[in-house]
Amino acid sequence: MSDLTTRGSDNSGDKPLPEKPHGILARPEYEGPGALTVADVEHRPRRSDLDPKAARRVERQITLMFLLSMVMVVLFVIAYVSLNSTQTVYIPVLGLIGAQNVALGVTFGAAIFFIGAGAIQWAKKLMPDVEVVQDRHRLASTPDQDAAAAAQYERGKEESGFAAYRILRRTLIGALALFPIPLVVLVRDMWTNTDPALEGLSPAEILSETAWTDGLPIVVDGTYQPIRPEDIPVGGLVSALPENIREIQKEFHNLNERGKSAIILVRMDPGEIRSQQGDGWDYQGILAFSKICTHVGCPIALYEHRTHHLLCPCHQSTFDLADSGNVIFGPAARRMPQLPIGVNEEGFLVARSDFQEPVGPSFWERG
Amino acid sequence: MSTTEKAGGATAQYLDERLGSNKWLGKNLKKVFPDHWSFMLGEIILYSFIVVLITGVFLTLFYKPSLVEVIYEGSYVPLKGVEMTEAYASTLQISFDIRGGLLIRQMHHWAALIFVAAIAVHAFRVFFTGAFRKPRELNWVIGVGLIVLALGAGFTGYSLPDDLLSGTGLQIARGIVQAIPIVGTWAAFLLFDGEFPGVDFMSRIYMAHILLIPGLILALVTVHLMLVWYQKHTQFPGQGRTNENVVGYPLMPIYMAKAGGFFFIVFGIIALLSGLVNINPVWIFGPYTPDQVTAGTQPDWYIGWLDGALRVMPNWETVAFGYTISWNILIPAVIVPGIIFTAMALYPFLEAWATGDKREHHLLERPRNAPVRTGIGVMAIVFYSLLWLGGGNDLVATTFDLSINAITWFLRIGLIVLPPLAFIITKRICLGLQRKDREKLLHGYESGRILRLPHGEFIEVHEPLPKAQQAVLASMIESHNTPLPAPAKTDANGVRNKRYRIDKLRSRLSNFYYRDAVAPPTMAEIEAGQAHVAHEAELEAPLHEYEESNYVTVPFHGGVLHEQGEPMTNAEALEADKGSERGTD
Numbered sequence: 001m002s003d004l005t006t007r008g009s010d011n012s013g014d015k016p017l018p019e020k021p022h023g024i025l026a027r028p029e030y031e032g033p034g035a036l037t038v039a040d041v042e043h044r045p046r047r048s049d050l051d052p053k054a055a056r057r058v059e060r061q062i063t064l065m066f067l068l069s070m071v072m073v074v075l076f077v078i079a080y081v082s083l084n085s086t087q088t089v090y091i092p093v094l095g096l097i098g099a100q101n102v103a104l105g106v107t108f109g110a111a112i113f114f115i116g117a118g119a120i121q122w123a124k125k126l127m128p129d130v131e132v133v134q135d136r137h138r139l140a141s142t143p144d145q146d147a148a149a150a151a152q153y154e155r156g157k158e159e160s161g162f163a164a165y166r167i168l169r170r171t172l173i174g175a176l177a178l179f180p181i182p183l184v185v186l187v188r189d190m191w192t193n194t195d196p197a198l199e200g201l202s203p204a205e206i207l208s209e210t211a212w213t214d215g216l217p218i219v220v221d222g223t224y225q226p227i228r229p230e231d232i233p234v235g236g237l238v239s240a241l242p243e244n245i246r247e248i249q250k251e252f253h254n255l256n257e258r259g260k261s262a263i264i265l266v267r268m269d270p271g272e273i274r275s276q277q278g279d280g281w282d283y284q285g286i287l288a289f290s291k292i293c294t295h296v297g298c299p300i301a302l303y304e305h306r307t308h309h310l311l312c313p314c315h316q317s318t319f320d321l322a323d324s325g326n327v328i329f330g331p332a333a334r335r336m337p338q339l340p341i342g343v344n345e346e347g348f349l350v351a352r353s354d355f356q357e358p359v360g361p362s363f364w365e366r367g
Numbered sequence: 368m369s370t371t372e373k374a375g376g377a378t379a380q381y382l383d384e385r386l387g388s389n390k391w392l393g394k395n396l397k398k399v400f401p402d403h404w405s406f407m408l409g410e411i412i413l414y415s416f417i418v419v420l421i422t423g424v425f426l427t428l429f430y431k432p433s434l435v436e437v438i439y440e441g442s443y444v445p446l447k448g449v450e451m452t453e454a455y456a457s458t459l460q461i462s463f464d465i466r467g468g469l470l471i472r473q474m475h476h477w478a479a480l481i482f483v484a485a486i487a488v489h490a491f492r493v494f495f496t497g498a499f500r501k502p503r504e505l506n507w508v509i510g511v512g513l514i515v516l517a518l519g520a521g522f523t524g525y526s527l528p529d530d531l532l533s534g535t536g537l538q539i540a541r542g543i544v545q546a547i548p549i550v551g552t553w554a555a556f557l558l559f560d561g562e563f564p565g566v567d568f569m570s571r572i573y574m575a576h577i578l579l580i581p582g583l584i585l586a587l588v589t590v591h592l593m594l595v596w597y598q599k600h601t602q603f604p605g606q607g608r609t610n611e612n613v614v615g616y617p618l619m620p621i622y623m624a625k626a627g628g629f630f631f632i633v634f635g636i637i638a639l640l641s642g643l644v645n646i647n648p649v650w651i652f653g654p655y656t657p658d659q660v661t662a663g664t665q666p667d668w669y670i671g672w673l674d675g676a677l678r679v680m681p682n683w684e685t686v687a688f689g690y691t692i693s694w695n696i697l698i699p700a701v702i703v704p705g706i707i708f709t710a711m712a713l714y715p716f717l718e719a720w721a722t723g724d725k726r727e728h729h730l731l732e733r734p735r736n737a738p739v740r741t742g743i744g745v746m747a748i749v750f751y752s753l754l755w756l757g758g759g760n761d762l763v764a765t766t767f768d769l770s771i772n773a774i775t776w777f778l779r780i781g782l783i784v785l786p787p788l789a790f791i792i793t794k795r796i797c798l799g800l801q802r803k804d805r806e807k808l809l810h811g812y813e814s815g816r817i818l819r820l821p822h823g824e825f826i827e828v829h830e831p832l833p834k835a836q837q838a839v840l841a842s843m844i845e846s847h848n849t850p851l852p853a854p855a856k857t858d859a860n861g862v863r864n865k866r867y868r869i870d871k872l873r874s875r876l877s878n879f880y881y882r883d884a885v886a887p888p889t890m891a892e893i894e895a896g897q898a899h900v901a902h903e904a905e906l907e908a909p910l911h912e913y914e915e916s917n918y919v920t921v922p923f924h925g926g927v928l929h930e931q932g933e934p935m936t937n938a939e940a941l942e943a944d945k946g947s948e949r950g951t952d
Contacts, residue, residue, distance in 0.1 A: 040607035105642010113635025119628030259657030296542025333684030
């Protein structure tokens, strides 16, 4: 290791450095506190160190980058005031993108990027690249310092009487242990059961109920029109909801009921139904199942009508709707709950009761 | 001195009289930082986080965390008149009606993706080079905490636009919370304010996303960096580098220019990317309703492994005494991630305990010199990659026309079989590389030149290693350890060893780490070997001189050796043959 002023002594194998390096910022040879210790590492001079022309070329490059950055800022402002968000532009590979977004992004990005590129080029080509060395300091304290810390602790302990006043110490610990309890208690009202319809019900009970009741007409999702059995062809699938879903949504200002009582209606040849969750829960081969996956609650509508398999798009749980909605593959453990259906006097499909088991993901109290 | 410098000097003086800052500057402006490309990974994390903060502030000016239903009347035509939440409507407003809003939204998303990706790569760099060893274990633990927070920040952010994808993600999250034994149902109701999707929870997630999580990240990042500063950066082994020094460039001006410039590079690339590549086009997915989902839904990349774990898990569920335990959700979404992050946080302490290593380490270890650790790391990468693949199993199935059931079964078996296999292969590769290093240290490197000696023997010329490379390879000496001996059941006086079981476990673990270690040469052997090679090379020197005097290097033949006076082209050769008088060799 040697001082900067004697640098080059470690480079015996290399070309000797020129007496005075050329870069615009040739490192001044500091004495005293400004001095750095050059590391014992092989060093090769860069072209910009040896050739004044190369150094000036680098200087021009960097200047250009900083100038480009300024130009880009001007272009950004022009793009901001002149383009609107409906214009699009086609870029090969990337596709159709908003012209404003592209213009703003490219100008803004380039303005920032060129500052960085210029600064790094400056550091790499014009600032000194001779590695320097520093010693690491010892992290651990000396034995004297350890002893001093221990002595101070002892003094503090004595003076406080923390060891001597036993009753004070114990009650203090008790108080400190109890004081967070209010903070935990306060969490309780993050949810309160304010819905009159759900009054007095626990979370588990709320999860176990849906809006379906005996005689409640089934309506098609989207049109909200009741549906007749003959509207569903064999092999068809219809997403459906209870008739009063929109009133419920208006009343409670949320979509909770939709997330529980959404169903799918599928129709198959009655001969193909191998089993159902209850005797005669279908209507002329039309079966109603919950639409909410029993795994973690994704809505399901990928139905293969030849195999009667229902596949969840989130985690690929597969249910056999011709066989009580049982799980045949994937991570779901529970069958899809079936809704018993029939028709009313006008010939529209209706539910004959609520689901007989909770819909959606499992929970602790479900049993 | 310019006027600016005078003003700066006066400010420094003013501050110094109040803070004593000049003492600090005098010491730290020359602080040395080692140079290596992989040290930029941490910088990318910090800079993308700053970009996330800047763009995030802009987004909060317009975003409304409300699930109140409104009718969309903005300028995106396909959704005009559609009923949606204010959260989704304000996201559309940012994307279509605020100039540059889409750019900032995409910058926020891209920067977040880069943030998490850089965290992952940075963590691997620190792991594989052993940078987490004493005295930096605590900083590693902080880093693991930051990973968890980053995932939380990403997931809550993904949920805010309230488009179809984000709502589905939340629904899955709720399903997971609900599966926690005993408290799950209540926890889900408290967190989500009742049933899903509820009304109030968006403002809660928003609070977590813009205040709680970034606040914690900021606090931990600050401590993380202060520790890096105070403990000084680790450095790779090399010429002139020891455990007691730091070799590199001073903070001012080199690191200020490089690191400061690099911030602008990262910022600029994120802006360019966001201008050119659309990310998370929420307007295509439509507003969220709990009874709709699109096929092929994908979470952001960093959540993919958790989703994959959920997908490949067999459907186990236990019902006992009227209560349900959903192993099919608990294991992949709670237990496995819990084990992974806990093991990750504890790893430095486990390794130090098992190997009995109490030294301070400021020189990084080359991954090959720690074969077991490198094997464990690769094992983790394989495990993670398989889960990640599972998260895209539907895309894999449709893209390559494979059965989704077959892929799932492959992953279920692969997750158990492939990581240990990866461990064994990696460890063997590392040991092989170590043997090769040992060979080079003792015998120099093969020059690829075959020489015929005067008595007819052919030898390959070995050359001494360059000093810089020798220093790197010789770092294997530093890494070498011997396993802890097996403990005795009783001591010399026949007293039972109370710690026998623990000591035995420790000795076994130590054997697991070091049993197969390649014995490195000693420094003296290396010196002798290199001197021997140099000596041989010296002996050959006259031979080279003799040969080289007879040859010229023809530049346009790519340096092919050519005898002086020999013809350069076939035409010349023919010409020379005609002359028939060729010089003897």
